[in-house]
Each structure stands twice: as structure tokens, then as C-alpha cells.
Amino acid sequence: MQLVDLFSALETSPVGAFVKDRGATFATIEAVHLMALAVLGGSVLVMDLRLLNVAFKDIPARTLALDAHKAFKVALAVLLVTGFFMVAGVATKCYHNFYFWVKMAALAAGIAFVFAVKMPLLRNEGEPPSAATLKLVALASTSIWLLVAASGRWIGFS
Amino acid sequence: MNDLVLGFARWLEAQPLSVRLHESFYMYNWIETTHVLTLMVSLGMLAVIDLRMLGVCLTNVPASTIARRLNKPMLIGFGVMSVTGIALYSAIPVRTTQSLWFRIKVALLFAALVNAVLFHRYMRRSIDSWDTARVPPARTRIAAGLSLALWAGVIITGRFIAYDWFDCGEANPAWVDAVIGCTKTVAAL
Numbered sequence: 321m322q323l324v325d326l327f328s329a330l331e332t333s334p335v336g337a338f339v340k341d342r343g344a345t346f347a348t349i350e351a352v353h354l355m356a357l358a359v360l361g362g363s364v365l366v367m368d369l370r371l372l373n374v375a376f377k378d379i380p381a382r383t384l385a386l387d388a389h390k391a392f393k394v395a396l397a398v399l400l401v402t403g404f405f406m407v408a409g410v411a412t413k414c415y416h417n418f419y420f421w422v423k424m425a426a427l428a429a430g431i432a433f434v435f436a437v438k439m440p441l442l443r444n445e446g447e448p449p450s451a452a453t454l455k456l457v458a459l460a461s462t463s464i465w466l467l468v469a470a471s472g473r474w475i476g477f478s
Numbered sequence: 479m480n481d482l483v484l485g486f487a488r489w490l491e492a493q494p495l496s497v498r499l500h501e502s503f504y505m506y507n508w509i510e511t512t513h514v515l516t517l518m519v520s521l522g523m524l525a526v527i528d529l530r531m532l533g534v535c536l537t538n539v540p541a542s543t544i545a546r547r548l549n550k551p552m553l554i555g556f557g558v559m560s561v562t563g564i565a566l567y568s569a570i571p572v573r574t575t576q577s578l579w580f581r582i583k584v585a586l587l588f589a590a591l592v593n594a595v596l597f598h599r600y601m602r603r604s605i606d607s608w609d610t611a612r613v614p615p616a617r618t619r620i621a622a623g624l625s626l627a628l629w630a631g632v633i634i635t636g637r638f639i640a641y642d643w644f645d646c647g648e649a650n651p652a653w654v655d656a657v658i659g660c661t662k663t664v665a666a667l
Contacts, residue, residue: 351634351637355633362522383539473510
């Protein structure tokens, strides 16, 4: 079975049908996607601006990072679920859309980066990482999530 | 009142700025993308502040520290949202003015502003008594919860503006046509 068949099967499945049924369904799911986007953006920004030592300097970095990460995880879960439903509604169009795949690649990279690089680095109880390392991590994190959001919006324009 | 607002929208629609935005290939898209992405800054910061005020996160940091530190990026974000929002309105003034969702959105924005101002005053008076408490008093939590609910409404109605379900000329119930200020000439088209 090819990938295109998987997408087409998703669109014709009951999930796809549910999302397509009324215009308001897709729109409402997307509005929830946007709300979670606000929380994700806020948590990433708060963490990264602190790591860059640009803002929130009197809030301990570890406290901020660990709490922000909790909000990040909840937001990410909501984004993934709502995102899945939205793709189900317009799966074939997404499959053929360049910016959809840009977004998916950036999303995969972002998730891998946060859970395999950033959080282990910040949680590490031993020698704290250098300021330069933290700044690099912060810049990478902000860039990648910005790319996910921007390419996501551009799907709608293409 | 409706004539006044609609008259302004029709005047704005004829201005060169509005026409150029409306007919642009990419400018409108860039402005809209900025508007949507900047909500990560403005409402992202707001969400963190409100979650602290609800006693849900960062509870071992004084509430006033969170409010003070996140306030500036939040207001910068709101500044960008306002500018891009006005630009978006200016590109399609008449349809936006006659949009049910836009009108509800404006009402919610106003309510959110009032809520914020009232809470800010209360906070200034009382903050010393609950600044370091893990869970702030009820009044704070109510204001924070209301804030999150109102802004969620702003996001939802903002997104719905693009849809034509209740545009003038669609088969709307009479009360909808009255609320959104459809004029007879438009309804007859």
C-alpha cells in the first residue's frame, strides 16, 4: 500500500466523513488548534527568552523551563489531535501540498529536538551547560516552532 | 448607528490603501500570517500569566514577578495584533463590518479589556496579601478564568470571520440580518 492510498483511506474513513460533514466542524477543530498554538508559542517563548537571558532574568531558569514544558506537552497533545482530525478532512489535498510536508518535517524535527536534546539538557542534574549552548538551543527551538506555525499557515494559502 | 459604521466602511473600501491591500498578491497573506502567528506572543504570554493567576503553573514564583516580566512582551504582541488587525479590517471593510463573527469578536475584545483593567486595579491594591501564595484568592482566579474564556472566544470568532455561513444575502434568520446590519439593497442582490 502506498502513502497516497493511506491518505485517501483516511479521508474516506468515518473520521474524515465526520470532519467534512459540516463546515463548522473543521472550523471549530481549527479554532481549538489555534488556542493550543497560543499556549505552545507562549511556553516556547517564555522558556527560550529565559535561556537566551534576554527576559525574565529574575525567574529561576530551571523552574521556568520545567513548568513551561508541562504547558508545552499539553498544548502539543491538543495540536496533534486536532491536527490529525483536520488532515483527515482534507487528506488528499494535504498529501499533494508541499507546505504540508514542510510542516510535518519541521514538526518531527521539533518534537525530536525538544524531547531528545533540549529537555534532557535542561533536566541534567550534573554540570550545567554553558551559556552559549543554552542560547543555541533556545534559538534552534524558537526557529523550528516558528517554521512549523508559518508553514502550517501557508498550507491554507497554497 | 449601523448607518454610521457601514458608511465609514464603504468610505474606507474606496480608499487606495484598502484597494491595494484587497488586490495584493501576497501582502494580505503576510499581514494575516503575522496576525495569526503573533497570537503566540500576545496570547501565549497572557496564557502563562492567567495560568499563574489560577494557581496552575509557576506557583513558586511570586505572581507579581510573572505579571511584571511577561507584561511587556504581551503588550508588544498586542501592539502587533492591533496594527495587523486594523490592516486586515481595512482590506475588506464592508464584509467585515457586516460579519456576525466580527461583531461578536469586537464585543469580546472589549469585555476582555474591561476585565483586564478591573483586575489590574484589584491586583495593585491587594497583591501583597497573595503574591507568594501558591493559589491566589477567588477574585483573582475568576478574573483569570474569565480572561482565558474571553480570549478563547476571540480566537474562535476571529477564525469564523472567513466563513460565509451568515453573510448578508445568505438565507439568514431575520435577527441575524438585523444584528449584522444588512441593508435592503444588499439583501436584494
